[in-house]
Amino acid sequence: MADQSKGKGIAPKRASNPADPGQSSRPLPPIRTLLEDEEDGEDYSEVIEVLKQYIKSYKRVIASQSSDIKTLLLNLNTLKASVEDSVSAIKNISSTLASLTNSSNTAATTMGKTSYSPRFDPFSGTMDLDSPPRPPRKEPHLGPAVNSATSNLDPPIDTGSKEGFKDTITSSIVKELSKKAYTIPDDSKLSRESNFEQWIQAVSIVLRALGISNFLENPDISNTYSDSDQAVLLILLRDSLSSSPRAAISWIYIPSKAFKLLVRQYSRPIESKKEDVYNEFHALTFSTYKKGL
Incomplete structure (x- = not known):
């Protein structure tokens, strides 16, 4: 049987998260190890505390990733709006160039027809x-x-x-x-x-x-x-x-x-x-x- 001192009187261990400076740098112990260390009839309070720490750690990770995803989506929307503005500007420039080209052709055709007509x-x-x-x-x-x-x-x-x-x-x-x-x-x-x-x-x-x-x-x-x-x-x-x-x-x-x-x-x-x-x-x-x- 495993030594009863193992698993007793041990404070709950916090999950390591570099983004949280208040946390310990030691990783949480594996759940399987804690379960094997417990004897029959003993409570699992330590295991429960460790599980809570795991849950809190995962929540922080999920919250951090969710914030990153929101920021990424915001950046994508901004980029999309910028691209749409650029496309609209290009279309306006193309339309203006086409209009100028048509005006130039019309003026050249008119000059070719009228510039050499009889004077009187x-x-x-x-x-x-x-x-x-x-x-x-x-x-x-x-x-x-x-x-x-x-x-x-x-x-x-x-x-x-x-x-x-x-x-x-x-x-x-x-x-x-x-x-x-x-x-x-x-x-x-x-x-x-x-x-x-x-x-x-x-x-x-x-x-x-x-x-x-x-x-x-x-x-x-x-x-x-x-x-x-x-x-x-x-x-x-x-x-x-x-x-x-x-x-x-x-x-x-x-x-x-x-x-x-x-x-x-x-x-x-x-x-x-x-x-x-x-x-x-x-x-x-x-x-x-x-x-x-």
């Missing part, structure tokens, strides 16, 4: 200060090549030569045409007989700006131009038309013939054309009647 609109009587300046009117317009720095201010003199027109057109005007410097508004494009005069005025402005306005009075002068220069004129004519007039000259590749066809078909009101057809019909009928006599 004869139909509204307004002046567009943002468009390139129109060369002053000066006849004759064709002539030899001139200094590029003064070509817009002093159109070349008409010599009737093919080379003069070629230098004027291909050296500067074709470059401007590639940027669509001279355009005709849609409402001024030839579409029917009723707006023929409006179309002529709009085309006259473009041709004057190019220095070849005498083409309107004498379309055959374009026959002396080079193939590339005639192509430029043909492009100008086609771009100034819409619907049926454009289709009417789609098969013509000579500017003078195309212009004459447009003048012949659209320069006179439809009523006048009907009257001519009636007169021709009556003349043909009367001629046939005379032959039958």
